[in-house]
Amino acid sequence: MLVCSCNFISEKEIVDTITALLDEDCWQLIVPAKVYHAMQKRGRCCGCFPNVVDIIIRTTEKYHAATHSTDDKIVAYISRLKEFHEENRRAELERRHQGHRAA
Ligand code: FES
Numbered sequence: 001m002l003v004c005s006c007n008f009i010s011e012k013e014i015v016d017t018i019t020a021l022l023d024e025d026c027w028q029l030i031v032p033a034k035v036y037h038a039m040q041k042r043g044r045c046c047g048c049f050p051n052v053v054d055i056i057i058r059t060t061e062k063y064h065a066a067t068h069s070t071d072d073k074i075v076a077y078i079s080r081l082k083e084f085h086e087e088n089r090r091a092e093l094e095r096r097h098q099g100h101r102a103a
Pocket of ligand 1: 003
């Protein structure tokens, strides 16, 4: 399934990149820009980023469920990750809202 129509990136490519990043450091914070940078791509309209965030969360949960991570660490990490992405979403909405006011 195509996730990013600007860069023609499929969900499988994104999942594979996230998994490779997790193999390097399974507790690093992964954001869409980091995934795209690893694929040597850039967000253009960034309309796909909310979907990429969902893929990051799903892939990270599956990754840690399949490895020997303890449940306590997984729950704390996933909630931190969701909190971080939610803050970014709010900041992005504010930026867009302010952008409309200025225009
Ligand atoms: S749809 Fe991904 S950057 Fe535009």
